[in-house]
Amino acid sequence: MKNTFFTLIAFIVGLSLYGQGKESLISEKVKENIRVRVDNGVHPSIVLGVIEDGAVEFYSYGVKSYETEEVVTPHTVYEIGSISKTFTGTILAQMVLNGELNIDDPAQSLLPKGVQAPTRNGEEIKLYQLSNHTSSLPRMPDNMDPEDPDNPYADYTEDQLYAFLEGVELTRLFCFCLCGECSDSIKSRLIYYPNRTHLFCR
Numbered sequence: 001m002k003n004t005f006f007t008l009i010a011f012i013v014g015l016s017l018y019g020q021g022k023e024s025l026i027s028e029k030v031k032e033n034i035r036v037r038v039d040n041g042v043h044p045s046i047v048l049g050v051i052e053d054g055a056v057e058f059y060s061y062g063v064k065s066y067e068t069e070e071v072v073t074p075h076t077v078y079e080i081g082s083i084s085k086t087f088t089g090t091i092l093a094q095m096v097l098n099g100e101l102n103i104d105d106p107a108q109s110l111l112p113k114g115v116q117a118p119t120r121n122g123e124e125i126k127l128y129q130l131s132n133h134t135s136s137l138p139r140m141p142d143n144m145d146p147e148d149p150d151n152p153y154a155d156y157t158e159d160q161l162y163a164f165l166e167g168v169e170l171t172r173l174f175c176f177c178l179c180g181e182c183s184d185s186i187k188s189r190l191i192y193y194p195n196r197t198h199l200f201c202r
Contacts, residue, residue, distance in 0.1 A: 024057065025052055025057040026048060026050055026059045030048070030059075031059055031061075034048065038061050044065065044066060045061060045062025046060075046061055046062060047060045047061075047072055047073075047074060047076055048060075049074065060073055060074055064076060079151075088131065089131045089132075092128075103126065103128035103131075104126055104128070105126065105127050106124035106125065106127075107124070107125045107126065107130055107135075108124055108125075111165075112162070115162045115166065116165070118137075118165060118166075118170050120170040120172075125137070135170075136172040137168065137170070138168065141156070141160070141164040142168070143164050143167075
């Protein structure tokens with residue numbers, strides 16, 4: 001059941017409370033908030049992890065499923081959903097800062113030989129456009145036929161992804177700011193604030 005695999009990422013805002021106590025990285029107030037949310041049925045479970053100065057601490061509460069009542073642990077696997085965008089943008093920004101990639105690099109340069117990424121008016125999709133959602137790619141591939149609609153990517157293969165890329169047509173411009181000072185500003189914000197860049201596209 002999809003609703004039983006939610007994790008409360010937004011609850012991270014409560015981490016400002018954990019520094020109040022030196023004995024535990026996670027304060028009792030945060031733990032109590034977790035228990036209240038789970039006990040009130042907001043989420044079946046929450047697993048919170050904190051890393052500070054090399055120390056790691058977890059707090060787990062609730063069950064994986066209301067049907068099985070299996071208790072969660074720090075090793076419980078949750079559905080990541082859209083949080084993958086945060087991780088991907090952060091990793092890209094870190095690789096740019098490390099000199100491993102350039103945000104102006106075309107996505108084509110990272111694809112296997114023989115796989116062609118779509119272009120628009122001769123313009124190639126750049127890495128920063130993938131990260132800030134201005135690539136003009138559709139939200140979902142059109143060649144998905146999942147066995148389980150609640151887990152649509154489980155049986156979606158790399159070959160299907162490459163076939164989609166080769167067949168998709170970009171029907172919109174990438175974004176209003178593709179060059180000059182505006183673009184430089186966008187790229188700078190992408191490097192230092194990978195999840196705070198928003199653009200209007202058409």
